[in-house]
């Protein structure tokens with residue numbers, strides 16, 4: 128169980144209503160963490176809050192779009208009076224899949240704004256407070272997509288590559304100050320967002336992780352930064368880094384087409 132003295136007493140889960148985020152909330156509540164859960168849809172957010180309160184912890188909810196310009200101010204309004212020892216930036220599945228040159232720049236900007244700018248803002252704010260206290264942890268959600276370009280998700284893949292390299296830097300900078308940083312890299316995971324997107328989870332031989340398993344794995348490996356690949360995907364990630372790139376990128380693209388083909 129995660130050490131409440133090191134990473135508590137409060138945790139912020141940005142994207143904490145469904146799927147992996149809800150499972151983080153459940154695991155943390157069982158370990159005695161008070162929680163601030165953030166997501167857009169109030170229904171699933173309140174359902175998750177109610178279910179984790181059953182573990183006897185305090186839970187604050189904030190229904191907002193992280194893309195809103197005043198998001199950090201509104202998050203601070205519900206956290207400035209408590210000690211946040213753990214930040215999990217979970218929100219960030221691809222919200223706009225499209226071929227780049229024929230796509231809408233506003234859609235692409237949304238992906239960049241959430242996965243890059245908002246992730247930086249929250250890491251900057253809570254990371255500074257953790258550094259001052261000399262303890263804490265930050266988990267950023269990465270993807271195997273961050274190791275390779277792909278059709279229809281150029282911005283998503285690039286944003287996850289950004290996040291991975293950013294996490295490595297942050298890990299180096301905060302380690303001497305007692306703050307652990309890890310980029311938790313997921314492969315295909317059966318979340319409500321992916322169910323809604325219509326992913327084909329039935330491809331023979333494909334690893335499909337369950338949200339509860341990867342959330343638990345991420346918390347167990349918070350000290351194993353800067354990168355932890357969840358769900359048994361280490362080999363697949365290693366192969367994604369191989370050369371020659373043309374061969375590797377084309378092969379992965381074929382796999383991606385199958386995944387999106389339900």
Ligand SMILES: NC(=O)c1ccc[n+]([C@@H]2O[C@H](COP(=O)([O-])OP(=O)(O)OC[C@H]3O[C@@H](n4cnc5c(N)ncnc54)[C@H](OP(=O)(O)O)[C@@H]3O)[C@@H](O)[C@H]2O)c1
Pocket residue numbers: 141142143144145146147148165166167168169171191192193194216217218219220221241268269270271312313314315316317318319320321
């Ligand atoms: N599922 C996979 O197969 C997979 C694979 C690789 C990596 N990942 C990564 O794992 C993380 C979780 O993915 P996911 O599949 O669960 O989907 P997701 O769409 O990122 O949803 C996760 C949570 O974030 C919230 N959220 C999403 N956009 C938000 C916004 N703009 N403002 C506030 N809250 C927002 C969602 O609730 P609301 O919709 O109500 O806002 C939900 O609670 C992401 O970072 C994703 O890139 C997932």
